[in-house]
Amino acid sequence: MSTRSRILRLSRYKNAAIRLKSLNFVKVFSDNLGDATGVTASQVRKDFSIFGISGNRRGGYQVDELLVQLNKVLGKDKPQKFIVVGVGNLGRALINYPGFGKSEIRIVAGFDIDPAKYNRKADAPILPIDELAGFAKANEVELAIIAVPDFAAQGVFEKLIKAGIKGVLNFAPIRLKSDDNVTVHNLNLETEFENLIYFVNTKTSPTE
């Protein structure tokens, strides 16, 4: 009913709606959103209907109202606190990622084992990994990013579970398994590169 790709499309509709709003659109049609995101108008309406997002026969969707509803489905109606484990290049990139600026995604702390990286005074402090569980509980953080080398990922994952984390985005090139209590999304950069290479080499366009 709600597959990964359906939610990905919802994110795109949201981004398209933001763009259209900035162009002073007050209402949009399923046709506009389809064009902007590369799907059919039917798909847009179907996706909306599954989440009970409704518009106006004849009048399309009010952009402001639509954004409220999409943000609600996507959890963007309230702050979402993340911690990052592993403050190497990638971890630091995520902590400083400017794209989260206007969004409700907040990276509230980083954790590492290297004392040279600790910095308690930063907006998002960098702390010893031993403080992870305490910090997560004190600050009610349920979401985490793993940005450590592959050999350290499983150990970090287990620490995160003990700390009560409910969702993990894993950038380490190791496949972590979710269970009933913890949702894991694995994002393997090498795999993304391989995918691009394949489609360039064969000149086939991916369905994505």
Added chain:
Amino acid sequence: MSTRSRILRLSRYKNAAIRLKSLNFVKVFSDNLGDATGVTASQVRKDFSIFGISGNRRGGYQVDELLVQLNKVLGKDKPQKFIVVGVGNLGRALINYPGFGKSEIRIVAGFDIDPAKYNRKADAPILPIDELAGFAKANEVELAIIAVPDFAAQGVFEKLIKAGIKGVLNFAPIRLKSDDNVTVHNLNLETEFENLIYFVNTKTSPTE
């Protein structure tokens, strides 16, 4: 015939095969690979048959032979040169990404507009963006990564097209459109975060 998700699975089979090889497996069965990657054995055999990867009735697949074939499909049988445009935190993280070490993915240069970042002596030199086209042609680079802020992405993309780039992995939170000559994969980190948030909030496990 060859969708994005089929190629993603192929990457996973390859990673599983590498792991099994390191455990001294000489042959593997579709069943092993299915278990290791979370798909059915039928799926594995179907995927293989589409790419003409064949095994031994009764004897499964020789790991070494399988890896050769998978690497060939994925373009890992020869070096794949990438350039990175935008040497901020994310760009630097990609240039230094240790996960590419053993792989045939090579990041051969970075480009930026900030002179403070230039470094012609590094293994992967950081160069002024004006030198992009010249460098790409001289070094026969066809693959690029965009890691610049959103407002700069479209301009960079057009420069890349002019430089003869054939494939782009875009990390900027803007949707770039591929055409017949250039394959684009958009990887929007915010979207990945939203996806995780959704599934954590609803405790539904994604099909992925």
Added chain:
DNA sequence: TAGATTGTTAATCGATTAACAATC
């Protein structure tokens, strides 16, 4: 009102899985 767009149902399309004959 007449015309246009939604919301939803039915039809289509494609991908996954099951089954089994071929065969090592």
Added chain:
DNA sequence: TAGATTGTTAATCGATTAACAATC
């Protein structure tokens, strides 16, 4: 040989698209 596993075809499942009645 007998048993186990592949490779492939057929069946199933799910997701996308088309169509159209409802209606603003």
